[in-house]
Each structure stands twice: as C-alpha cells, then as structure tokens.
Amino acid sequence: MKTSDPPARAKARRVRADAPAHAPVALPSQEGRVIIEAVEPEIDGGRAAAKCAEGTRFTISADIFTDGHEVIAADILWQRAGAPQWLRAPMHFVDNDRWSGHFTPPVIGRYHYSIEAWRDPFASWRRDVQKRLGARQDVTLELQEGLALVEAAGADGHDPDALDEMRTRLARASLDACLAILIGTDLAALMARHGPRHAVTHRTPVLELAVDRRAAVFGAWYELFPRSQAGDPQRHGTFDDLIARLPYIRDLGFDVLYLPPIHPIGRTNRKGPNNERRAGPDDPGSVYAIGAQEGGHTAVHPQLGTLEDFRRLVGAAQAQQIEIALDFAIQCSNDHPWIKDHPEWFDWRPDGTIKHAENPPKTYEDIVNLHFDGAAFPDVWFALRDVVLFWIETGVRIFRVDNPHTKPIPFWRWLIREINAQHADVIFLAEAFTRPKMMQKLAKIGFQQSYTYFTWRNAKSEILEYVHELTGPMATYYRPHFFVNTPDINSYYLQTSGRPGFIVRATLAATLSSLWGMYSGFEICEAQALPGREEYRDSEKYQLRHFDMDRPGHIKDHIRALNYIRRTNPALQDYRECLALNSTNEHILVYARMTQGRDNCVLVIVNLDPFNRQASEYEVPLWEFGLPDWAVIEAEDLLHGNRFTLHGKTHVIDLDPARGPVAIWRLLPPASAGL
C-alpha cells in the first residue's frame, strides 16, 4: 500500500511543468479529506467563546468522517491562550459519525480549542487483516504490507526508539509470530502514537473557551439596600449597620451580598416615594440617580459612610465567606460631575438643556444617559472601565450590570475582555429583561451570568419548557440566574400565593439552577404591591424602610435548608443536568438533578398550587442508575432528615401547601447499580 505524500511534496507537484491542456480555475488541493463538522460547542460559528468553570470537565463533540473505509482517529487540541504549545485529549467514536472527547481546564482564564483528525493506515490495515483472518483467507501479502507500514513509521519524524525495539522483534520472529505481533495490541498502541497519519486535518477557526471561577456557576445571592439597614426607617443606614447584618446573611447560607448603587444621589428632579415626580426635602431619592456634588460613580454616598468604611465592609464580609457584589448602573443624575467636566459625553437639546433618559412618551427627568459614540468615544469607554477598576481595587469581584441591553454590545464586549485580561476572577451579571436574542447576545459577548424569565414562569409546562431551553445549546454560554424577586419584580404569583408560594418559588429557584438569588423581604413573604403592578409598594428604591425579619410566617428555616442542601449536593452546583420526570397531576412538578457520573441525585417534587392539596403519580428515575422498574432504592428526605425505601418506579405523592408544598430527596442507589 502506498502512502500519501507529505504536504510539502504534494504542494511541489501542483506546479509541475507538464500542466494539463485546460488550466484549472482552482488549484487541486488535498485539504479537507477528513471532514470535521458540526462542532459543539461552537457558538455562532466561533464568534463567541464557550463557558466552563475551572476544574470541571469541558466536553467537545463533532461529526468526523472521511471517504471510503479507512479507519480515522481524532484528538482535541487545547491550550491556555498564549501557552507555547497545544495539549491533546483523545476523542472517541459515539455513533453516526459523531465523535466526542473532553478536557478539564485547571485554572481560570481564556483557552483555545480545536480538533485534529487523521486517516490511520496501520489501524485500517489491522482491521482488514483481522477480517481476512476471520474468513480464513491467506494473508501472506497483507503481512508484508503490514511490515512496510511499521517500517514507514519512523519517516514521519515521530520518536523512533520504541518502534526500533518492535522492529527488531519482528525481524527475528517466525512468520506466525510476526503476524501475531503485527495484529497485537502492543503494536497497535505504539502505532496509534507513532505510526504514519494521513490527511491530518485541523478544524478552523480555533475556538475560544472562557474558564471562570466556581462562583460564576454556583452561588446563592442576597440583595438588600444598605440605607435600609439602620433598623429604623427614620435613620439612614450605614456600612457599619450592614456589617452588623452579615451574620444574619451568612446564617441563611448566602454566598454573595449584592448591593444596589451606593453612590451620591442627584438632587435635581429627585424622585419621591413610589417614584413620585417630586421629592420632599427629606426624601433620599432613587439610588439609580447616580452622582451629586459629592461625586459620581467612584464616590460613596456620604450617609452610608466613607470609602474606608466600604473597604471594611468588604473585608468583614470576606471574613464570613460572603462576597460583595456591586451594581454597575451607567446612567447619571442631573448633578453628576461628568456633566460639567465632559459635556461632550451627553446629549444636549436645541435650547441648551440636557436630554433626559426617555422611552417616549415617557421621560425620566431624574437621569440622563451617557453617549457611547460621537465625541464621547472612546473617552467614556475608558472612564467606565476605570470605574470598574476603581471598585475592583476595593476588593469587589462581582458586578451586577443594570440594563446592559440599552448600551452598545461592542462596549460590553470590550469592557469585559479588558477587565478580565487584568482580573480573570471578575464576574459580570447581566440584568437585561428584554427580548430573548438580546439576552443571549449579552451572554455570548462575555457576561458570565444572566438574569432570566424565571419570575414569570409559573405553570408546570412553562417551567419545563424554559428549563429545557436553558439546558440545551444555550447552556454552553448562558448561565441562568434564578432570582425569586428583585426590587423591580414583585411577581403576581407571589402577591397572591401567600407563604406556600414563597416556599415553592424558593425551592424551584434553588434547585433548578445553581445560581439563585432573593431580594431582602422575600424570607418574610413580603409582597405588598402597587395596585395592578409588579412593583413593591413603598419600594426601597425610593425611600428608607425597615422590616421585622422575625415576623410570624417567615420562611427562613426553609431558605437556610435550601442553601445547605445546595452546598452538600454537587448535583445542585451546576445548571445543566435536569431530568423532567413523568407526573400525572398538572400542579405537581417532579424533576431530578444529577451529576454527570450519577453519584449524586436530588429528586425534587413541587406542588405548584399554593392553595390546594394535590396528589400525583410520578416516576422515580431508576433507569438512570441502570436499575429495572421493580428495583428498590433508598431515599433521604433532605428537608426532614428521615430515610425511606422506594419500591419500584411508579409512586404516589400527596403535598399539602399548608404542611409543606415541596419534597427534596436524595436518591441513594445500591452500590451495585450498573452505573
């Protein structure tokens, strides 16, 4: 069997003197003889980076095939960006020309990955000879051809030492022994590494992978307004008040404490309580009207304390293993210092007044928007980047970005890259409640986490459909954060559900995604609303409030339990594996969350009806552990601590919202289960 020419020789031949009569319009080229297609993940043809957490497995699959019957093989090539060489991970055949492989990025940062595939003449020879031997055919000539392939193995520049020993053995062997060596597994392994490879093909373009720290994938967030933490609605809270609240937050099991803007608030056109157009003299204004005489985006509201106080807060939180997340809201109040210092960053009207933020016919008189192009470009980009760097310097590593979809996509792409190049551990959460494709785009261009439509998915079919969407191809770039409420979203479901509904929604959020969050007040089932709207009444966005966190009917025990269950069950620390299970009642939602290796499995059963007792048949996913439908499996009730045994696949559950609308069990398959 002849072997392919190495590329250099093939190239030389293309310009032979005895050119054909018809000059070709394109030069013949052997490129692409092994086909590598439909690579996953490959987001928008490689325009966006996939995402992964450090120390977790990153799986790549592709269609790989070639003409004829030749045996092929493939490796993943991967490297940290800028590393001097590529590392390899083997791919294996799955089915229907699909191949798969994986690697585990060890540290955070940007990575590249690609696929290399080739035709393997020795493996092809070996397979064919084995078929002929099986059909009792003479293989004398095949033996000689095999020897020639082993001989040729040195020629490709691979390490010849191990091969030389094998060649010596072959040279001394009898004909039968020679054949046995040639088709043996030792030589097969050696030739797989060092044997000739034909039509070596690389997938282009090389793809990007962003590897983030674990907190980008797994975390429980708590949101509060620092100015409301004085314990008295007449007194403006301080960072020191907040430091005193940290043990409470830690006790509930939260990892991240997220603060809405902490900057000076504008006075011109300040909003009053409930977003009234005019504020009274003592009204504190909206925290989102950023900037006053005292400073702008890098200043601290004087009534909260000093920058030094803030640093102390960050330190105190760290000491309790709580990370502080800040709000990055780009709009300015009418009194922001930038307006005087950089008038070219803003829109001015023909009468010389500044143009307010608007969504006609609505105008937001207390804020103005920055320009991102025109005379503001690129200075404003650098200024905003420096705001982020300023807070990074105080120890903050997580930023929740307000309304990113109303600022240019190229700005965010640049900003996140720029920040992560210096601080790879910084995480940005996109607060974009807008059309799906824009939300997806923000994740594609770099946001490590994204808000979701979770608050508006209440029915069983809605929830299942949404989780199915989030755990599909989107999951390679979109990390869904399930907030149960926010200062902007007091959902109709919560307004009407009473306490059981809060337990339902917290359970769903905490067990359907590895990222969940709540805004202070949720734990005491606070849901007083402006009539007919999903806005809180007397919202903390516009005024100081105080809530009694021990008032009867609170669900702090349940929230504490949820966060404990999440920390002790790896299945809940990723958002990608969710198995919907059959249940016969449309109010009863049943799903299993599992690790890839099935060594941890949490079964969740939720009665979505907050008013009525509901019963349903449901299925325990015995098949996921290789167990038959009649198998016996142990279960541990993670809310109440008891253990019990489930016999067979189909069972009945009955959940009374008054006594407990949810069940969370860990399934414990027998050690002998066929995993």
Added chain:
Amino acid sequence: MKTSDPPARAKARRVRADAPAHAPVALPSQEGRVIIEAVEPEIDGGRAAAKCAEGTRFTISADIFTDGHEVIAADILWQRAGAPQWLRAPMHFVDNDRWSGHFTPPVIGRYHYSIEAWRDPFASWRRDVQKRLGARQDVTLELQEGLALVEAAGADGHDPDALDEMRTRLARASLDACLAILIGTDLAALMARHGPRHAVTHRTPVLELAVDRRAAVFGAWYELFPRSQAGDPQRHGTFDDLIARLPYIRDLGFDVLYLPPIHPIGRTNRKGPNNERRAGPDDPGSVYAIGAQEGGHTAVHPQLGTLEDFRRLVGAAQAQQIEIALDFAIQCSNDHPWIKDHPEWFDWRPDGTIKHAENPPKTYEDIVNLHFDGAAFPDVWFALRDVVLFWIETGVRIFRVDNPHTKPIPFWRWLIREINAQHADVIFLAEAFTRPKMMQKLAKIGFQQSYTYFTWRNAKSEILEYVHELTGPMATYYRPHFFVNTPDINSYYLQTSGRPGFIVRATLAATLSSLWGMYSGFEICEAQALPGREEYRDSEKYQLRHFDMDRPGHIKDHIRALNYIRRTNPALQDYRECLALNSTNEHILVYARMTQGRDNCVLVIVNLDPFNRQASEYEVPLWEFGLPDWAVIEAEDLLHGNRFTLHGKTHVIDLDPARGPVAIWRLLPPASAGL
C-alpha cells in the same frame, strides 16, 4: 441629537495623546453595534454554498437587532460572482428580532450574498415624535431636532437633490406645516433612502449561492442499459437501437435518459451473469468494469457503436427534448489502458500484482481503484476532469456519479467547481447510498442532485419523517432525487407488493420530490429478485436482457399521467413545500404540495397498503387559502379528469388498491380566498 462619528474620525480618536492610565488590551471598537446573526441559509458557517434555480426566489432571513430603542433597517446585498457592484433587496421585520428578504437570480452561475443593517436616526425620531404627539406633549424641541436631522442628511455623501427641495419647503413652512412635513410619509421615504445611517454593519463572511438551471431542480429520469435495447437478448444493442427507443421514453414523459457506463469492458476476471466470479466466453461482463484494449473512460464500447454514433444519439435525444445523462464511474477494469500508461495511479502489492478493489473480507477481482494522492496527485485529478470535459464536448451536460463517497471530498469539490467554471450548466448527481452525513457533505461541496433513502421509506411515519428532514434546512443545499428503483435496488416492497405497489411508489416519488426517476422495467412491474436480496435476478448489469414493455399489467398510463401532472402543476416542480395533512388511518398518507404563492395546490392521497382497501378521515387544507373550516372548495381529479366540490375541512376517502390506490387532485380555491 448628536450623530455617530464616521469611522475615520472614531479611529483617529483611538490614538489620542491623553491615553488612559491603564493601557487597554484591546482597542475599543464600535464594530458590531447592530447585530446580524443566525443567517439562513448559512451552511456550516458559510463553508458551503446554498443552492437555487435560475429565475426562482431566493429568501434570506436573519436575527437583526441593536441596543436600546433605535429603529433599524436592513438590506440584502447580492451580486453575481465577479460583478463590479452589489445589488440591494430590502429586508422586513418578521417577529422576535427576525428579518427576511429575497431576490431572484436571473441567470445561472455563482453568486454572493450578505446583509447590511443600520440604525436609522430619522426613523427613530419620527416614531418618538408620533408617540409624543399621541400623548399630546409639546414637541417644539423635537421639531428642531428633526430639522437638524434633515439638514445632516446631505453630509453622508448621498444624492442631495431631492432633499434640497424638501429643505426649501421646510424653510418656507409655518411651524405646524413644518411638523406635518417632518412626520409625513414623503419625507420618511426620502430619508429612508438618503438620510443618515448609523452603525452600518455588514455580515461576514459573504456567503455563496450556486444558481443552477431548472433541470437541476425539476426532472423525470429514465434509466436503461443501451446494450439491452436490441429487442433480442442474443444480440448486443447499439446506440441506433437506442435512438429507436427515444419516442417510447418521450411518450412516457421523461426528460432525462440516463445510461450506465458505455465504455469498453475489461476481460481479465470478467464477471458472469448474476455477478458470478467467472464469465463464460460470450458473457458481456459488468458495465462497471471500465476499460479494455479498445480504450478507457473516453472510449465507447465497440458493440454499442462509435463515438460518432453516440453524438447522433445525443442529437436525436435533444430533438425529442430528452437530455442524455452519463455515468461517471471512476474505477477501472484490469485491462484499462491507464494501468500500463500510469502505473503510479494504482496500488501495487509486494508480489508485483495490482491491488483490486476490496471491502475485506470481500475482494472485487474485476476492478481496481485509482489513487487520488501520493504519486497520482494531481495528474489523476486532471485526467478525470478531462474525461468529464471529453463527454461535455459530445453534448452531455448531466453526470450521474457512481459511489462518490469512496473518493476524496476535496477531489469532488475541486472537480465540480472546475467544470462549472467552464460549463455552468453541467449537473452532477451523487449516487452515494451511505451514512447521512457523508451524503449531506457531498451535496454541500457541490453535487447539484443527490440520491436518497426513498426506496427504503415505506411506512407513513417513515415517509413523513424523511420528507420533513429533506424539506428542512437540508433543502438549501440538498436536492433529493427519488428513484423508485435502480439496477442495484429492487426493493423488498416492490418484490412483494404487486402492481398496486408500483403505482404507490411511482406516485410518491413523482409527487413528493420534483426530481424522480425509474429504471427500465419498473413500468412493467418487473421485480424478480435474487432470493433474500434486493438485487434483480439476471441483472442487466452483467448480461443482455429483453423485456416486453407491453406485457399485461404494465402501468405506463399511470407513469405518463404522473409526468403530465408534474409538467402542468408548478407545485410539483420544486421539492421544498410539502404539507403533511391529518389522516386517521395509518395506511393512508395525505399531503399537499403548494407553490409559495398558493396559486397551485396538488393534494395527494395514497393507500400505502397494496393489498387491502383502506378508508380514512382526512383534512383538506382550507386554512392555507385563508378559508374557514366550513368553506367550499373545488377540486379537479388529475388522474381521471372529473371535477367535484368539497364541503368543509374533514372528509372520508376509501381507496381500493385493485381499482386505484392513489388520488391526485388539484384544489381550486375561490378567487376570493384570502391569500
């Protein structure tokens, strides 16, 4: 309102002297502010060209959006490859950030297409002012801002003449009249063309479109062995015998006459009847063992006639509007002249013998394969290209390619490009019955038509699923040819179904795809098989045969009718629109084929059970014509010529295989139907 900088100015600003403290890792860039994503068709990220027929509409859609609330607009850009400038076709908003547009390529050849999108400040201004007027707000300042935008329209270098007149009108108008002009549709249209466009974005890479002649999309093929056309199995048929058969083929309504290889046949290791390993002295051998002393791929089998005779055949066929399609089968017999002339194009074994084609443990002793790389590259590529050019010179423009999946993909990509660059009207049909991804790949790299799994899709669900697959995204590059039988495929269904089954399969093929074909003998329901195999007994591949085409039970009338119906109903001249209709019986398949404009609609009802009468409820697709469920629609029975009226959506049909297993109706909605 300020407007964006033109790119040049923005670029200059990036290198300002007062650079920020932190040097950026990437330069800020405004690129990609308008997002163009998920373009369809865009095959494999633009690696493959989409396909379209000349004079038919080519539709492009994409997700197009931008940040904030700015109004956007988009055009398709398209051109024939090498044309000096781009043409434009407008895109319109569909739903959920999806936009769509189309153009009609006028002539065959290669085209390029892309999308341009931009932010439209005047349209945004106009929308906002209309909202403020609706809310009875003062718009004095907005009016001035609008005037400034009209003033700025000249600055972009667009034709200012029409605008100047409008400016003069505005300058003379009262305030109210001025506002009326500013928000009027005249100015809106003018500004849409000449007004400033911000963040103009082009989708890259530019995509390719291959525009073929109509025969690539629509055609009925008839296949026969010329050597069997003597009317006597003892005598070798000639091209003159075949010329005498042309009226028969034309009478049945076929457009293309496809001939298996017509070349000299090797003598060494010649195969006997039914693929026996040794041929008798008078056995003609397999037509696929190409090449003998008399010549190879550019020679004609002496017993068929001369090259001049072949030219006469091509001419005679053309005179009857039949195109001759030739087989392009690359393997050689042991006696092919290339073996002596170019030994380096073949594989040689250690004992000096030539390596036969094989699929171990099977060896095909009558043929040898060409090498495509090594010492054969690129000479063999040029030689094969020249074979195709040789037959093109005789007037042939269609090639059915034998087993392309066992030759390198890069070879086919190059060959088809090379041939089509000189002869854009040449069509290649890929005869690859292999794994789906390889079949799709061959279509992606250029084959204008492809064989399909049609012969093995017999049950209702199988057929519907397969048609659904073929009419999905695959349809943009894969043109499915539905052959009912071939010399290699005598399907089990046909072997067992009797005459009704032949009518069923011909009807399905002829009405489900615009490309269908049959191999001679099908019209007389010939299905004698080798036991337990899908091979014909005494196959013409290995021996001369004669069939009585008038023998009782033939279905020539039905085939003639099918081809007539196809020629007179545009809905059957494309393969992309197939609407499966509800029917309650699993043996009754009902579907509608429709033109995009719904001006032609053919309803097909097939009883897939060739033995039993079957009845079923089914639905007439009134909704496709905007008609209510109780509407009345006229129908014309295209097989029997009668007309009748269908009242309402749901009906019952009863088909007896003995009397006629299929119904083909043209639906004639009232002229007033809401199309």
